[in-house]
Amino acid sequence: MKHIEISELGKILTDGLALGIIFLSKDYRIIGWNYWMEKHSGIRASDIVGQNIFDKYPDIRKRDKEKYITACVESGIPFLLSPLLHHYLIPIDIINKKNKTQMLQYVRIYPFRDHDSTVGAVIIIRDMTEQVLHEKEIFRLSRVLKGIRDIHKQMIGAESEEALLAGVCKIIVEDIGYEFSWVGLTEEGTSVLRQVSWTGDRYTIKGLNAEGSEAEFKKGILGSAIKTGKTQVFERSQEYVPDISRTCNFACSLPLTNGNHTIGSLDIHSGEENVFQREELKLLEEVASDLSFAINTLRDRQKQQEAEKKLRESEERIRLTNQLQQSQKMEAIARLAGGIAHDFNNLLAIILGNIQLAEMDSDPDDRIYENLSGALQGCIRAKHLTKQFLTLSKGESPVMKTGAFGNFIQETADLALAGSNVSCEFFIADNLLPVRFDEGQMRQVFNNVIANACDSLPEGGTVQIYAENISVSAGKPVPGVMIQDGKYVRIVIRDQGIGIPQKYLSVIFDPYFSTKETGIQKGTGLGLTVAYSILEKHGGYIRVTSEEGIGTDVCIYLPAFEPEIIRKKREEMLPFKGKILVMDDEKMICELLKKVLKRLGYKAETVRSGFQAIELYKKAMNSGDPFDAVILDLTVRGGMGGEETIRKLMETDRNVRAIISSGYSNDPVMRHYARYGFRGAIPKPCQIRELDNALCSVLITDNQ
Amino acid sequence: MNEDNFINFIREIINIGIGEAANSLSKLVNTRVIIKVPDIRIVETRSIDEYVWNEFSSLGVYMSQDFSGQLKGKTLLFYTEECSVSLLNAIYGGTMKTSNLTEVGIATLHEIGNIIMVSCMTQIIDFIGGKLSFDLPNVTVEVSETYFKNLLKELGKFDKAVVVKNEMSIKDTDIQGYLFVMLSFEDFNLLLDIFREKI
Numbered sequence: 001m002k003h004i005e006i007s008e009l010g011k012i013l014t015d016g017l018a019l020g021i022i023f024l025s026k027d028y029r030i031i032g033w034n035y036w037m038e039k040h041s042g043i044r045a046s047d048i049v050g051q052n053i054f055d056k057y058p059d060i061r062k063r064d065k066e067k068y069i070t071a072c073v074e075s076g077i078p079f080l081l082s083p084l085l086h087h088y089l090i091p092i093d094i095i096n097k098k099n100k101t102q103m104l105q106y107v108r109i110y111p112f113r114d115h116d117s118t119v120g121a122v123i124i125i126r127d128m129t130e131q132v133l134h135e136k137e138i139f140r141l142s143r144v145l146k147g148i149r150d151i152h153k154q155m156i157g158a159e160s161e162e163a164l165l166a167g168v169c170k171i172i173v174e175d176i177g178y179e180f181s182w183v184g185l186t187e188e189g190t191s192v193l194r195q196v197s198w199t200g201d202r203y204t205i206k207g208l209n210a211e212g213s214e215a216e217f218k219k220g221i222l223g224s225a226i227k228t229g230k231t232q233v234f235e236r237s238q239e240y241v242p243d244i245s246r247t248c249n250f251a252c253s254l255p256l257t258n259g260n261h262t263i264g265s266l267d268i269h270s271g272e273e274n275v276f277q278r279e280e281l282k283l284l285e286e287v288a289s290d291l292s293f294a295i296n297t298l299r300d301r302q303k304q305q306e307a308e309k310k311l312r313e314s315e316e317r318i319r320l321t322n323q324l325q326q327s328q329k330m331e332a333i334a335r336l337a338g339g340i341a342h343d344f345n346n347l348l349a350i351i352l353g354n355i356q357l358a359e360m361d362s363d364p365d366d367r368i369y370e371n372l373s374g375a376l377q378g379c380i381r382a383k384h385l386t387k388q389f390l391t392l393s394k395g396e397s398p399v400m401k402t403g404a405f406g407n408f409i410q411e412t413a414d415l416a417l418a419g420s421n422v423s424c425e426f427f428i429a430d431n432l433l434p435v436r437f438d439e440g441q442m443r444q445v446f447n448n449v450i451a452n453a454c455d456s457l458p459e460g461g462t463v464q465i466y467a468e469n470i471s472v473s474a475g476k477p478v479p480g481v482m483i484q485d486g487k488y489v490r491i492v493i494r495d496q497g498i499g500i501p502q503k504y505l506s507v508i509f510d511p512y513f514s515t516k517e518t519g520i521q522k523g524t525g526l527g528l529t530v531a532y533s534i535l536e537k538h539g540g541y542i543r544v545t546s547e548e549g550i551g552t553d554v555c556i557y558l559p560a561f562e563p564e565i566i567r568k569k570r571e572e573m574l575p576f577k578g579k580i581l582v583m584d585d586e587k588m589i590c591e592l593l594k595k596v597l598k599r600l601g602y603k604a605e606t607v608r609s610g611f612q613a614i615e616l617y618k619k620a621m622n623s624g625d626p627f628d629a630v631i632l633d634l635t636v637r638g639g640m641g642g643e644e645t646i647r648k649l650m651e652t653d654r655n656v657r658a659i660i661s662s663g664y665s666n667d668p669v670m671r672h673y674a675r676y677g678f679r680g681a682i683p684k685p686c687q688i689r690e691l692d693n694a695l696c697s698v699l700i701t702d703n704q
Numbered sequence: 705m706n707e708d709n710f711i712n713f714i715r716e717i718i719n720i721g722i723g724e725a726a727n728s729l730s731k732l733v734n735t736r737v738i739i740k741v742p743d744i745r746i747v748e749t750r751s752i753d754e755y756v757w758n759e760f761s762s763l764g765v766y767m768s769q770d771f772s773g774q775l776k777g778k779t780l781l782f783y784t785e786e787c788s789v790s791l792l793n794a795i796y797g798g799t800m801k802t803s804n805l806t807e808v809g810i811a812t813l814h815e816i817g818n819i820i821m822v823s824c825m826t827q828i829i830d831f832i833g834g835k836l837s838f839d840l841p842n843v844t845v846e847v848s849e850t851y852f853k854n855l856l857k858e859l860g861k862f863d864k865a866v867v868v869k870n871e872m873s874i875k876d877t878d879i880q881g882y883l884f885v886m887l888s889f890e891d892f893n894l895l896l897d898i899f900r901e902k903i
Binding site: 075076077078079080081082083084085106108110111113116128131132135138 | 732733795796806807808811812814815818822826835836837838839840841
């Protein structure tokens, strides 16, 4: 068996391994140049052997790599030169698609020994170009993938287009590592592109028109991306857009689309060459596609929200318009009903009186007596009817008293349901605020509403009554209800009865509208009309919602009264009780009011006429100790009354805090005191608490 | 010469070698590299395994290089994998930030290991006035604890190891590593004798 020749083995190894091998003599002459080196350098061994390596490759000295070879040969120290730190030792060109780069090398320089001395060196070169580029690509793709995950999170959480685009540009630059990223969006209906968001070195791009006269833009790759809707990659030699070309080396323009329309472009710039290729570009196109989807979704969502808002506003406007129309209609009906009822009542009084007289003059056994009794009963029913009409009209002002409403609701409902097959459940808030209400009128409201609930439950059942406090403000309105800002008590009377057909809901407050059989026993068609009118007079409101077969909710809103809070505020805000001027032509009333106000803690001065009131008010003002409030009597016998006095006082002091007082509660000045310049009105005679509350409100309001 | 004196001498010499290595690395990566030696000790080669597992529990990357000439032995430079990755990231900066070791990264570790190990050994041999030849280093990335155990089996011929704990700082990154210089009992005594003679 033949032995393996070492020299033969050496040749196999040097030529067979995919490594470049160079043998150097002690004087740095090339004494060996393997086939790999021939193949990659294009220099045949016969042409290079014998030449000094530093003469042949001056680049080695120029790049300060000579020391590794010399140290190895002179000191016998082996060296390793890694591709990322040194890139290469022997310059070997790699040409790919006209691009010329240097082969990245992993170099081992090993001393060649002969016994104890070094006689030369072996340089072993491994081509790491593909490896380095591949690893770089993997690193970049990993970062792009991580960036895409972050961009997806951004898309899911984005609340606005602006925030989304800013977030995406930031991730592309700060997390993925590109140099600059910006988004341009086309203006709706035009081809003008506007830069809306960017991260990185700032340079702004003015509106660019892909279709207009800016010919240069059309030629550039950005313009081309916008026009064609296809990704464009920019490299140094091409045109990007005017002004930007100078600061941009490598970029890609990724169109953002909505269906077939281009809505903008996501542009990414890189300082590195050859990054916008293959997999990376595909991933970036996915980013652009997802971004387009997110922009379109956000725009659709915004459009939907705007449409919903408009619809809500429109529905609300219709509801409020209906409420206003209802209110105006009710006012007209009330005026008409009041007028008719007043005249009819007078006629009825004459008829009733005469029937009673005739009845007194007739024999009870006589047949005519029976007829007169029948006529009398009819008159009494007619009187009851006119009373309801009077309630409808403005003529009958409520006699208000302040009190807890919870007990009242329970008592009234229990009484209304007594003897029926309908029971009642109450859900009344413990802290329910008191309200000011006319007990008789409010009982009428509840009786009417509960009677309707009972009628909708022919087989019996349960009516639920809820009562709670609510607060109404500009920022917190009650949908479908037009009431002033403030605190209210809301009462909901709920039945799960037959409900009201939708077509009737708009007319349920109209007089004589009823789905029940007509007649005294069944329904007059005035129940809800009267309830509406009463609640309006109380500053409240009634709203009915119903669904056929499901049930009906009647919501009643009544202004809540917080006397304790107001009093507390006054005590907090006013260290003094206040100086009050009282004008009344009745000496006894003046004296009484003086005593009462003193007891309440005010300092009061009284006068008997409007003229005196004006004089004293001016005098106090000029002395620097003005009155805090004035109480004026509406009617002064033979002198200037409250109405004229306030006019004169306002000429002196526009901010005069005046309260009108009168026994004529229906007088226009009492009912519409604010129109005449007064801050409040108190009936005569009034309770001490009412006087205190009125003064307190006037002083607090002004001090706020 | 007792062991304490020996350690003092070897610390001085290793510090010079490590300083040279830091200098070379600084020039190479174009940023300041500081290498400190907080601890040097002599251990029995058979107890290296125990020492290593007391110091760090995770898998690591080790570079080994044989040397021969006046002294014959092996140097072993050990970093945990996390430290090796941190070292590479500190050198590369943001361009090639990685979370694991790649072939290109391992090539870089090769070069760094060669610089540190050759620098230290060159200082020792310069001090004793002899000559050393170095083999090219090998880098092993552990994926199994058995790799290091298998390496230790090869160390049967060596008796003593100088353990050099080193801390490298590059761009605010601190990396802790261990350099083992393993010698046979005879070579270790020879080194002691040469030191004694020099003094």
